[in-house]
Amino acid sequence: MLTARLLRDGAPLTVHSVVEDDPDRLVRLRFSGPGAPTGEVVIPTRYGGTVPLRVLSLRGREVLLAEMDGNGGTGISQKIGVLVGVDDSGRLRVIGIENLEILDSTTCESEASLRGTVSEASAGQLRLSASFHRRRGECGFRWRGRPHRERWQEALSWDGRGILSAERPPRGAGPVRLATSAARTRVLALLAAPVTDLRRVRLERTGIYDLAAYQGR
Template sequence: MTPSRRAVLPLLALPLLAQGKPPLRVRPRPGTAALGVRAGPDPAAIAPSAFEVRLIGRGAPSDVVRMESWYGRGRLLGTVSVAGRDLLLIATEGTRGTGVYQEWLVIAGCDDAGVLRVLGIEVLSCREVQGLSGEARLTGGVVARDVGLRVTYQSNRILPLPRREGRPPRMAAPARERWSTFLPWSGAGALPAPASVTTAGPMQRQADATRARVAALLASPVSDLIAIRPGLQEAGLYELGALYPATEPG
């Protein structure tokens, strides 16, 4: 069966979707009526600003998906269909600062119990440029199937070679990785975090380990990411894709 256009959603193209209208109605669970979607900034939040997404209509859950959006770039990108329901794809800022900018892809939806929750968080993109200290870039993609999501990443890192006295600084050849990970999901709990394969490179291992720590935070239903910000920092989400692991969220 050929997947629908909504079922195949490259992350590299997601910002383009933000220029159009977000989905107005979604199917939260199999066999349920469609509900409306309301997404936008939280008017009560001052610093940092916050972005909220909620479902509206008869029988809609009371849960509100909420996250920081320091620059006001939080946005609802679209939906994908998995396990007989529509999942919401939301972008917001992660790490930011001098020479570094990261965006997350927050995947949210209703589980089998009818709870609107965050199911997983992936890095939508991250770029850090620090002159002669190096450069790092991470971009990803996601393809939805009825039984889960396949996430694909590309990493490109350029680091300086050891400095030799009397010689100009030199950069090493780019270290590149590309990999994909399938995240099966049937409607129960959060998205899983499969272990790294034996052939995984260092960036893939870092991504897989970060996903596992984030999944542990989301094991019990979570809709407010601001409330678990310290845990997300400890999980390494703010560092994923940055030049050096010591990068801290701004």
């Protein structure tokens, strides 16, 4: 258990992480304390077990960052960050989902990594710091792409009335940053109506699972 001041001007709430490995591999986040929101956040897990949680300050309150399994399979693994808050109407909801790490070595021709760190920036904002690198693999002589790097930072904002918002990529932004922004737009559209059960969110349709796919040109 941990505590977080999820309510604006409210007392800290206790966060209970309930693991249900049988029959489903789920983690349920529940809350107790003065003014605690009703309901729970349901997070599916690939392998079962606990979900790492962090507390971040955002606009006079705190939000939770839960680490969740994303894409997975032979040669690919992903962690994504689920941002959970209580809005100004007292509703518990997922306010954003961001990539934290993708490692892609599905072929021997090249391999890629895309890492993102979400941190506190200022009142009403979080900072996403991201880096991407695709490099030649063990049989890179067959690869038709070329090595590619990108690094960027961007602000994520929340006014307490809905979901996160982000600035548009600047002119000349790299292809991976553009893909990240496009995937975020699709993810946030799925979260526009309050969502707490992530089993119902079809993330595979948003592009967030494919952010490390860029091969270089």
